[in-house]
Amino acid sequence: MxxxxxxIVARLRPGDGCARGALLPYFTAGFPDSRSLAELIHVAxxxxxxxxxxxxxxxxxxxxxxxxxxxxxxxxxxxxxxHDAFSVAxxxxxxxxxxxxxxxxxxxxxxYGRDRFLTEAAAAGFDGVIIPDLPVEECHDAAxxxxxxxxxxxxxxxxxxxPARREAIARSSAGFVYQVAVAGTTGERVGLPPExxxxxxxxxxxxxxxxCVGFGIGSAQQVRAVCDVAxxxxxxxxxxxxxxxxxxxxxxGGALAERVRPYLAELMSGIRVDT
Amino acid sequence: MHVDVMPxxxxxxxxxxxxxxxxxxxxxxxxxLMASVxxxxxxxxxxxxxxxxxxxxxxxxxxxxxxxxxxxxxxRLSEQLGGARLYLKREDLNHTGAHKIxxxxxxxxxxxxxxxxxxxxxxGAGQHGVATATAAACCGLQCVVYMGxxxxxxxxxxxxRMELLGARVVAVETGQKTLKDAINAAMRDWMATxxxxxxxxxxxxxxxxxxxxxxxxxxxVGRETKVQMAEATGRLPDCIxxxxxxxxxxxxxxxxxxxxxxxxxxxxxxxxxxxxxxxxHAATLCAGRPGVLHGMFTYVLQDDDGQTLPVHSVSAxxxxxxxxxxxxHWKETGRVEYTACDDRAALAAFVRLCEVEGxxxxxxxxxxxxxxxxxxxxxxxxxxxxxxxxxxxxxxVVEAGRLLGRDLQ
Numbered sequence: 001m002x003x004x005x006x007x008i009v010a011r012l013r014p015g016d017g018c019a020r021g022a023l024l025p026y027f028t029a030g031f032p033d034s035r036s037l038a039e040l041i042h043v044a045x046x047x048x049x050x051x052x053x054x055x056x057x058x059x060x061x062x063x064x065x066x067x068x069x070x071x072x073x074x075x076x077x078x079x080x081x082x083h084d085a086f087s088v089a090x091x092x093x094x095x096x097x098x099x100x101x102x103x104x105x106x107x108x109x110x111x112y113g114r115d116r117f118l119t120e121a122a123a124a125g126f127d128g129v130i131i132p133d134l135p136v137e138e139c140h141d142a143a144x145x146x147x148x149x150x151x152x153x154x155x156x157x158x159x160x161x162x163p164a165r166r167e168a169i170a171r172s173s174a175g176f177v178y179q180v181a182v183a184g185t186t187g188e189r190v191g192l193p194p195e196x197x198x199x200x201x202x203x204x205x206x207x208x209x210x211x212c213v214g215f216g217i218g219s220a221q222q223v224r225a226v227c228d229v230a231x232x233x234x235x236x237x238x239x240x241x242x243x244x245x246x247x248x249x250x251x252x253g254g255a256l257a258e259r260v261r262p263y264l265a266e267l268m269s270g271i272r273v274d275t
Numbered sequence: 276m277h278v279d280v281m282p283x284x285x286x287x288x289x290x291x292x293x294x295x296x297x298x299x300x301x302x303x304x305x306x307x308l309m310a311s312v313x314x315x316x317x318x319x320x321x322x323x324x325x326x327x328x329x330x331x332x333x334x335x336x337x338x339x340x341x342x343x344x345x346x347x348x349x350x351r352l353s354e355q356l357g358g359a360r361l362y363l364k365r366e367d368l369n370h371t372g373a374h375k376i377x378x379x380x381x382x383x384x385x386x387x388x389x390x391x392x393x394x395x396x397x398x399g400a401g402q403h404g405v406a407t408a409t410a411a412a413c414c415g416l417q418c419v420v421y422m423g424x425x426x427x428x429x430x431x432x433x434x435x436r437m438e439l440l441g442a443r444v445v446a447v448e449t450g451q452k453t454l455k456d457a458i459n460a461a462m463r464d465w466m467a468t469x470x471x472x473x474x475x476x477x478x479x480x481x482x483x484x485x486x487x488x489x490x491x492x493x494x495x496v497g498r499e500t501k502v503q504m505a506e507a508t509g510r511l512p513d514c515i516x517x518x519x520x521x522x523x524x525x526x527x528x529x530x531x532x533x534x535x536x537x538x539x540x541x542x543x544x545x546x547x548x549x550x551x552x553x554x555x556h557a558a559t560l561c562a563g564r565p566g567v568l569h570g571m572f573t574y575v576l577q578d579d580d581g582q583t584l585p586v587h588s589v590s591a592x593x594x595x596x597x598x599x600x601x602x603x604h605w606k607e608t609g610r611v612e613y614t615a616c617d618d619r620a621a622l623a624a625f626v627r628l629c630e631v632e633g634x635x636x637x638x639x640x641x642x643x644x645x646x647x648x649x650x651x652x653x654x655x656x657x658x659x660x661x662x663x664x665x666x667x668x669x670x671x672v673v674e675a676g677r678l679l680g681r682d683l684q
Contacts, residue, residue, distance in 0.1 A: 111564075132305050157306065
C-alpha cells in the first residue's frame with residue numbers, strides 16, 4: 001500500500017488497530033474562498049479529525065442537496081477552478097496530520113484529463129479520491145490509475161446497492177469504503193435508517209477495510225451512533241451550512257474558521273476518547 | 276395503415292450490452308440510482324420482446340394520440356424553392372401537439388409494468404411536461420414535473436395545462452433555472468423515491484437504458500414515414516432533416532433508415548446567436564466536445580474544467596448543453612450529418628411555413644425547415660426531402676410575436 005493509503009488507514013484505525021471512530025468533515029473548495037478553506041482545514045486538523053474531504057464545485061451535481069449545491073454555485077461564481085482546490089491542498093499538506101480527500105464529479109475528471117487530474121491531486125498532497133458518479137462498472141481503469149499515482153480510490157456503497165455490487169465496490173476500493181447512509185441527496189436528516197448498522201457491519205466484513213458513513217449526519221449524537229458501528233462519520237451539508245452562515249456575516253480566513261470551530265468541536269465530542 | 280411498434284433489431288443500431296453506442300452512452304450516475312437504472316434496463320430488455328406490451332401501446336398511439344400522423348407534400352413551398360420536393364412528417368398533429376407523446380405513453384405504460392405509482396419528469400418549454408402529465412392522467416398515475424423557474428415565467432400557459440392535467444409543477448430555482456437544472460432536480464427526486472417513482476426522461480439522453488428506450492418509442496415516426504413515402508413516391512426519401520436538441524424526434528425518424536445507406540440524414544442544431552459565440556448557442560455536436568453530463572458520455576458544451584456552459588436558443592426545446600449519445604456515435608461514424616441554424620434563420624422559416632403552407636410550426640422544427648430551405652434548391656426536382664415537423668407552434672406564438680415586434684403579453 002502507498003504511503004497515502006497508510007495515512008488514511010492510520011488515521012481511521014490508529015495504533016492498536018481498534019476502531020474508536022473518527023470524524024471526516026467536508027468543505028467545498030472555494031467556499032467562501034481558498035484562504036478560509038485553508039484555515040478551516042487547520043482548525044479541523046487541530047481538533048483531531050481523521051481526514052478532510054474537499055468537494056470540487058460542479059455546475060450540475062446530481063447527488064448533492066440544496067446546501068452543497070448553493071456552495072458550488074457560489075464558489076463557481078467567484079471563479080473557483082480545479083487548480084484552486086489543488087493549491088489549497090498543497091498549501092496545508094505539510095502542516096496538517098489529517099488525510100486529504102478529493103470529492104469530485106467524473107464530468108470534471110474526464111474533461112481535465114483523468115491522469116492529469118490524478119497526478120496533480122497526488123502532487124498537491126491528496127491521499128484519496130472519491131468520484132460519486134463513476135460507477136464500479138466503469139471504474140476499473142480509473143482505480144488502477146489512482147493507485148499508480150499513490151492515491152486511494154474510495155468507492156461508495158448506497159442503501160440500494162445489491163450484494164453483488166457491494167462486493168465489487170469493496171474490491172475496487174482502497175483506504176476505506178464510503179457507506180451512503182440514506183437514499184437521496186446530501187443533507188441533514190433527523191434520524192438515520194435502522195438498516196444502517198447492519199449494512200456497515202456487512203461492508204466491513206466483506207471489504208476488510210475501514211468503513212465511513214456519510215449523507216444525513218449533522219449532530220454529535222449521530223456521529224456517536226455512526227461510530228458505534230463504523231470507523232468514521234462524514235459531515236458535509238451541516239458543516240457547509242455553518243460555513244455559509246459565518247461567511248454571510250462577512251468574516252473570512254481565520255476569523256471564519258473560529259466561528260465554525262465550536263460546531264466542529266461539538267461533532268468531535270461524538271467520538272469516543274477512551275481506548 | 277398498420278405499422279408495427281415492437282422494436283426491430285437492426286444490428287446497426289446500438290447500444291451494446293454495456294449500454295454503449297460506440298464509445299458513447301454508458302451510465303454515470305450516483306450509486307444510489309444504480310439499482311433503479313439497472314432494474315429498468317433489465318425490465319425494459321424483457322419488455323422489448325413482449326408483443327402484448329407493444330400492442331397495448333399501439334392501440335393507445337392510434338386511439339388516444341391520433342397516430343399515424345400524416346406525411347404531407349408541401350407543394351407550394353417546393354414550387355417556390357424550385358428544387359427537391361419537400362414532405363412534412365406531421366408530428367404537430369399528435370395529441371398534445373408534438374412527438375413527445377410517443378415516448379411518454381410508452382414510459383408510463385412501462386412505469387405501470389414496474390409497479391410504480393408516481394412518475395416525475397423534467398421539462399424545458401413544457402411540451403414534455405404536458406405530454407407526461409397527459410399520459411399519467413390517461414393511465415391513472417401521480418405526476419410531478421420539474422421546470423426551471425425561468426422557463427415557468429416564459430411558459431405560463433403550459434404550466435397551467437400541466438396543472439389542469441392533474442400534475443404538480445415544481446419550480447427549480449437552482450443554476451440557470453432552465454432545462455438542465457430541471458433534469459438535475461428530477462434526478463435528485465429520483466434518488467430518494469425510486470422505490471415507487473419512475474423518471475420519464477424526455478429525450479434520447481441520460482443513463483442507459485434511456486437513450487435506447489426513448490429511441491425505440493420514437494421510432495414509430497420513422498417507421499410510418501417509410502411506409503408513407505413508399506405510398507406517395509414509390510421509394511425511399513433521398514434526405515431526412517430533423518432538429519436536434521436532446522435529439523429524440525431526430526433519433527425517432529432516423530433510426531429506421533440507418534441501414535438505408537442511400538438516405539441522407541441531417542440533424543440540425545440550434546446556433547442561437549451563432550456558434551462562434553460561446554454561451555449563446557446550443558450546437559453541442561457542431562461546437563462541443565466529448566464529456567460526461569446527466570449520466571451519459573456524449574458531446575457536451577463545457578469549459579476546460581468540466582463546468583457546463585450556458586446555452587441559448589430561440590427555441591426552449593433545443594436549449595440543452597448535451598445531446599443523446601447515439602447522435603454522438605452517428606456523428607463519429609459519419610452516418611448522420613450535423614449542422615446548425617441560427618435564431619434568425621429559424622424565425623424566418625417559421626414565418627415562411629405559416630404563410631406558404633398554412634402551418635404554424637414549433638420553433639424547434641423551424642430549425643429543420645430552415646435547413647431544408649437552404650438544401651432544396653441545390654437538389655434536382657425528382658429528389659425528395661422529408662422534414663420532421665416535430666411539433667406545432669401554438670406554444671411559441673407569444674415569443675414569435677415578441678421577436679417579430681408584436682407584444683402579445
